[in-house]
Amino acid sequence: MKIFVDTHAHTVASTHAYSTVHDYFQQAKLKGLHMFGITDHAPAMPDAPHFWHFGNMKVIPRIVNGVAMLRGIEANILPENPGTICCHSGLRDLDIPPNLEPFLDYAIASFHEAVFPPSDDVQRNTQAMIRAIVSGKCQIVGHPGNPRYPIDCEEVVRAAKDNNVLIEINNSSFQMSRVGSEPFCLRLMETVDRLDWKVVFASDSHIATTIGDVSHCIEKAESIGFPIERVVTATAGGFLRFLAEHDKDVSVELADWLDYLETRKYV
Numbered sequence: 549m550k551i552f553v554d555t556h557a558h559t560v561a562s563t564h565a566y567s568t569v570h571d572y573f574q575q576a577k578l579k580g581l582h583m584f585g586i587t588d589h590a591p592a593m594p595d596a597p598h599f600w601h602f603g604n605m606k607v608i609p610r611i612v613n614g615v616a617m618l619r620g621i622e623a624n625i626l627p628e629n630p631g632t633i634c635c636h637s638g639l640r641d642l643d644i645p646p647n648l649e650p651f652l653d654y655a656i657a658s659f660h661e662a663v664f665p666p667s668d669d670v671q672r673n674t675q676a677m678i679r680a681i682v683s684g685k686c687q688i689v690g691h692p693g694n695p696r697y698p699i700d701c702e703e704v705v706r707a708a709k710d711n712n713v714l715i716e717i718n719n720s721s722f723q724m725s726r727v728g729s730e731p732f733c734l735r736l737m738e739t740v741d742r743l744d745w746k747v748v749f750a751s752d753s754h755i756a757t758t759i760g761d762v763s764h765c766i767e768k769a770e771s772i773g774f775p776i777e778r779v780v781t782a783t784a785g786g787f788l789r790f791l792a793e794h795d796k797d798v799s800v801e802l803a804d805w806l807d808y809l810e811t812r813k814y815v
């Protein structure tokens with residue numbers, strides 16, 4: 549199993565990360581990735597960049613040394629009554645203001661402790677995640693196997709499928725982050741397979757040297773017979789076609805580049 553796209557990475561713009569966009573392009577090329585996304589934290593996180601950061605990602609070249617980059621964001625799933633947590637009043641699902649959405653190729657929706665206090669209330673967590681899914685603002689649910697936010701896997705996967713939102717299996721969750729995630733991630737993959745839905749495998753890199761490292765995702769998937777056909781990020785073409793279903797026209801910008809990959813039988 550080989551994955552050529554990584555959809556989750558943070559730069560120094562999220563100040564608990566340690567690499568630049570240039571570093572990511574360099575490492576992605578070395579590792580044989582075809583495409584990656586930069587997904588710094590959205591404004592409700594304490595160390596997030598200003599929302600201008602995301603609007604100005606248009607200055608970054610789409611392709612450097614044959615590797616393509618997507619403009620993403622890791623948005624925060626908001627509590628039902630976010631109060632002053634979010635810098636934009638009136639937002640009740642994700643901290644993505646409407647005027648920012650046109651600048652983004654995709655958004656990940658995630659729970660983060662600084663924004664949404666952890667809770668054992670399965671119904672509360674599930675409803676909050678589903679609010680984000682049905683909002684139309686996100687294309688991926690980030691690290692939903694976090695044991696600090698237990699959810700009803702079946703309800704979440706059904707909502708994700710109904711709204712064409714992908715489930716992220718996060719490589720970092722099998723390592724140092726979100727300790728105890730493994731059984732929940734395995735259950736999610738089993739549920740996705742049973743309900744005929746799809747996932748992304750992502751590194752959640754906070755330093756460029758880990759970009760494209762989804763080895764734990766692959767190992768766990770193979771251990772339960774999870775098919776690669778359900779991993780939309782296996783190829784750049786597969787993920788770009790998925791984004792086109794959300795009316796994201798990045799595939800038009802990358803058409804010549806994608807044609808080249810097609811000649812190499814990579815899509």
